[in-house]
Amino acid sequence: MRRRNFLFLSGGGLAAAVGLAACGGSDGSSGGGGDGNSVEVFTWWAQGSEKAGLDALVEVFNEQHPDIEFVNGAVAGGAGSAAKDMLQSRLQAGDPPDTFQAHAGAELNDYIDAAQIVDVSDLYDELGLREAFPESLVERLTADGAIYSVPSNIHRSNVVWGSTAVLTEAGIDPSTPPASMDEFLAQLETLAAAGVTPLSVGAAWTQVNLLEAILMADLGAAAYNGLFDGSTAWDSAEVTTALEHFETMIGHTNTDRDGLDWPDATQQLIDGTAAYNVMGDWAVAAFDEAGLAPQDDYVYFELPGADKIFGFLADSFTLPEGAPNPDGTRAWLDTISSPDGQLAFNLAKGSIPARTDVDTAEFPEYQQSALTSFAEDEICSSIAHGAATSVGWLNAISDATSQFTAGATDLAAYQQALTDIAAENAA
Numbered sequence: 001m002r003r004r005n006f007l008f009l010s011g012g013g014l015a016a017a018v019g020l021a022a023c024g025g026s027d028g029s030s031g032g033g034g035d036g037n038s039v040e041v042f043t044w045w046a047q048g049s050e051k052a053g054l055d056a057l058v059e060v061f062n063e064q065h066p067d068i069e070f071v072n073g074a075v076a077g078g079a080g081s082a083a084k085d086m087l088q089s090r091l092q093a094g095d096p097p098d099t100f101q102a103h104a105g106a107e108l109n110d111y112i113d114a115a116q117i118v119d120v121s122d123l124y125d126e127l128g129l130r131e132a133f134p135e136s137l138v139e140r141l142t143a144d145g146a147i148y149s150v151p152s153n154i155h156r157s158n159v160v161w162g163s164t165a166v167l168t169e170a171g172i173d174p175s176t177p178p179a180s181m182d183e184f185l186a187q188l189e190t191l192a193a194a195g196v197t198p199l200s201v202g203a204a205w206t207q208v209n210l211l212e213a214i215l216m217a218d219l220g221a222a223a224y225n226g227l228f229d230g231s232t233a234w235d236s237a238e239v240t241t242a243l244e245h246f247e248t249m250i251g252h253t254n255t256d257r258d259g260l261d262w263p264d265a266t267q268q269l270i271d272g273t274a275a276y277n278v279m280g281d282w283a284v285a286a287f288d289e290a291g292l293a294p295q296d297d298y299v300y301f302e303l304p305g306a307d308k309i310f311g312f313l314a315d316s317f318t319l320p321e322g323a324p325n326p327d328g329t330r331a332w333l334d335t336i337s338s339p340d341g342q343l344a345f346n347l348a349k350g351s352i353p354a355r356t357d358v359d360t361a362e363f364p365e366y367q368q369s370a371l372t373s374f375a376e377d378e379i380c381s382s383i384a385h386g387a388a389t390s391v392g393w394l395n396a397i398s399d400a401t402s403q404f405t406a407g408a409t410d411l412a413a414y415q416q417a418l419t420d421i422a423a424e425n426a427a
């Protein structure tokens with residue numbers, strides 16, 4: 001098959017990217033993406049509903065770029081818990097995939113600082129992406145005037161999912177979300193007394209996901225956002241309160257949590273052994289896959305707090321330095337940013353389009369609520385999903401959180417650790 005020349009290659013600003021093509025071997029030795037007719041796409045969407053989302057995107061890619069073979073470089077493990085380390089080894093060994101999944105925001109800075117990804121702002125100009133994405137998102141993607149990735153979606157991290165049946169059985173009205181944090185904590189007591197798991201979580205990153213949802217609710221948007229620019233102290237009393245809430249909630253979670261990835265934790269709600277699960281809205285794709293319907297089978301709300309908050313993250317794709325087939329990468333970036341790509345992918349993934357011009361009328365109930373929240377509520381960047389913190393900062397928070405939830409440290413030591421980590425990592 002011959003490689004087609006893309007519109008991107010006609011542009012004058014593409015010399016750097018075209019030059020990169022010379023770095024790729026023609027023997028396919030670079031992770032399967034090096035034969036010039038293929039694009040190796042590195043993600044952690046390896047299984048279940050996440051793979052179904054990726055498959056929907058690949059279908060559009062195959063229609064739009066039939067002469068380029070999609071090579072699936074997925075590495076299992078929610079939130080990139082295994083993929084990110086493997087990616088780092090490959091990047092350091094000079095063996096990058098043609099493109100990899102990363103989160104818009106602070107996480108990208110790691111790759112930019114290490115000169116592991118290439119500026120793709122010429123592609124933004126060619127495809128009109130500056131106009132297609134919300135200004136606030138383009139800002140989060142811009143570093144020193146350059147843009148290093150293209151978003152495929154916007155996910156919400158701070159969602160509480162509830163089992164309609166389990167809540168009803170325990171005498172809790174599922175149609176009315178708790179009005180305060182105290183009421184939510186009282187519900188967890190009631191559920192524990194009823195003999196079900198009140199709140200399901202999984203391994204470290206899902207615990208950090210829970211922690212950030214509590215911090216958003218308890219601190220409110222301004223103070224939460226201040227945790228990352230030094231204007232809110234991690235050793236403040238309001239953070240202590242949030243950590244106390246976290247400790248209480250962890251006390252009401254499944255004891256097998258450390259061995260579970262997010263689909264297992266969410267499955268407990270699907271199976272009716274757990275009442276609540278705090279998880280990003282990729283969970284809605286798992287509920288769909290299991291045939292569950294909103295309201296009848298599950299409900300959703302954010303943890304009650306002072307502000308209405310959308311916990312923000314966006315999956316975005318990069319052009320790595322030395323990518324074997326940058327033309328293929330650009331074709332992938334074209335598809336994921338196209339209206340058709342964003343429509344198909346987000347319908348399947350539980351997220352909302354990053355583009356503002358996609359017709360979302362046919363999006364289901366949950367995503368309609370996310371669209372409204374993203375438009376109207378305060379936006380707070382996710383910790384667990386690389387929007388607020390660098391990879392190093394997140395890893396340190398995850399380690400401290402694991403030690404705390406395993407009982408190796410007490411609350412004061414945990415808060416001190418989070419404070420020290422912030423001092424080392426804050427900009």
Ligand code: GAL
Nearest residue numbers: 050077078079080282315385
């Ligand atoms: C996030 C990612 C989502 C979803 C989730 C669970 O980091 O942005 O798309 O895949 O992890 O794996």
